[in-house]
Amino acid sequence: xxxxxxxGSPNPTKVALFLEEAGLPYEPVKIDTRKGEQFTPEYLKIxxxxxxxAIDDAGTIVFDSNAILLYLAEKTGQFLPAxxxxxxxxxxxxxxxxxxxxxxxxxxxxxAPKDQNHDYAHxxxxxxxxxxxxxxxxxxxxxxxxxxxxxxxVDMALWGWARMLPFKLGDDAFxxxxxxxxxxxxxxxxxxxxxxxxxxDRFTFKAEMDDEARxxxxxxxTTKVA
Numbered sequence: 001x002x003x004x005x006x007x008g009s010p011n012p013t014k015v016a017l018f019l020e021e022a023g024l025p026y027e028p029v030k031i032d033t034r035k036g037e038q039f040t041p042e043y044l045k046i047x048x049x050x051x052x053x054a055i056d057d058a059g060t061i062v063f064d065s066n067a068i069l070l071y072l073a074e075k076t077g078q079f080l081p082a083x084x085x086x087x088x089x090x091x092x093x094x095x096x097x098x099x100x101x102x103x104x105x106x107x108x109x110x111x112a113p114k115d116q117n118h119d120y121a122h123x124x125x126x127x128x129x130x131x132x133x134x135x136x137x138x139x140x141x142x143x144x145x146x147x148x149x150x151x152x153x154v155d156m157a158l159w160g161w162a163r164m165l166p167f168k169l170g171d172d173a174f175x176x177x178x179x180x181x182x183x184x185x186x187x188x189x190x191x192x193x194x195x196x197x198x199x200x201d202r203f204t205f206k207a208e209m210d211d212e213a214r215x216x217x218x219x220x221x222t223t224k225v226a
Contacts, residue, residue, distance in 0.1 A: 002026040003056040005046060007033055009199030011099065012053035014160030015162035016196035017187075018069055018153065022078050026055075028199060034206040034213035052077035065160070066095040069153040079156070081147040085154045087154060090139075090146050094157045097132050105129040105168045111209070111218065129168055133177045135164075144186075151187075159187045 004019060004026045006012035019026050031037045031052045038050045045056040047063035053114065054063040055072075062071045070091065073080045081087050096205055104125040112118045136158065146154040162184045165173040174181040206213060215222055 002058070003029050005029045005031050005043065005056075005204060006199070007052050009032055009033075010102075010160040010164060011051075011102065011151045013196055013199075014156045015055070015065050015068050015072075016199050017159065017193055018079065019155050020192035020195045021190070022034055022072065022076050023192055024072070024076070028202070030203040030205070032205050033048070034209070036212075036216035037173075039216070047138075057195065064095075066091055066099075066157055066193045067085045069157055073153045079150075081150060081152045081154070083148055085160055086147045087152065090154045091157060093132075093135075094161070098136070098158065098161055101125055101128040101132060102164075102168050106164075109168065112215075113221075130176075132179060133162075133165070133169075133173075137177040137179045140183060145183070149190075155183060155187060159184055159193070163188060 002019075004012075004015065006016060007030065018024075031043060033052065033155055037043060038047075040054060040192075043054075044050060046056060046061055049063065051063070052059065053065055053068060055068055056070075057075075059196060062068045104121075105128075108118050108122040108125055111205070136146075145151055146158060158180075161168075162180050165177070165180070165184075169176075174184075209217075
């Protein structure tokens with residue numbers, strides 16, 4: 001059975017959405033990143049980058065959420081839009097832009113040390129995250145889904161991050177991107193999305209962002225390289 005290494009963060013959640021939508025049997029394997037479980041020798045054999053998610057599909061290892069979505073879609077023939085060029089363009093836009101900038105926006109908004117001045121970094125990542133979502137919102141104007149006329153892995157990839165827009169950009173964020181909100185609301189109402197979001201509740205993850213968690217999540221804080 002396919003093993004799915006995950007926690008409740010955006011990237012694993014979009015893979016959980018695909019697995020639930022496709023009805024694929026899988027064994028969820030909890031990786032508690034606040035406890036540092038992503039750095040165990042056993043897990044680093046699965047994903048040498050020490051991040052979640054990853055899958056082990058009968059010996060075929062795939063890591064990075066967008067690579068996993070593409071692999072599973074091609075394997076099952078599900079949720080693949082016909083226009084492959086457009087599929088790859090928007091999937092990579094999310095992989096290389098939306099995800100990384102969103103992650104940094106969250107970090108500098110919520111987790112960077114408060115006793116240091118991070119105004120430049122905070123503004124840069126807020127600006128870039130907003131810029132990416134303005135592009136997405138414009139693209140979704142007058143169309144239901146990201147690529148073509150059907151729900152696809154590109155929509156799943158976007159949903160993983162976009163459903164958390166207020167946490168990244170403030171309480172009024174959804175009001176600024178009404179077309180993105182419409183898509184997020186549609187996907188969030190799907191039964192598979194409910195199951196994907198509930199997956200983490202079947203396990204116990206460390207909740208406290210204490211010194212141990214910060215040391216495991218933000219190793220740059222204890223290792224100086226510049």
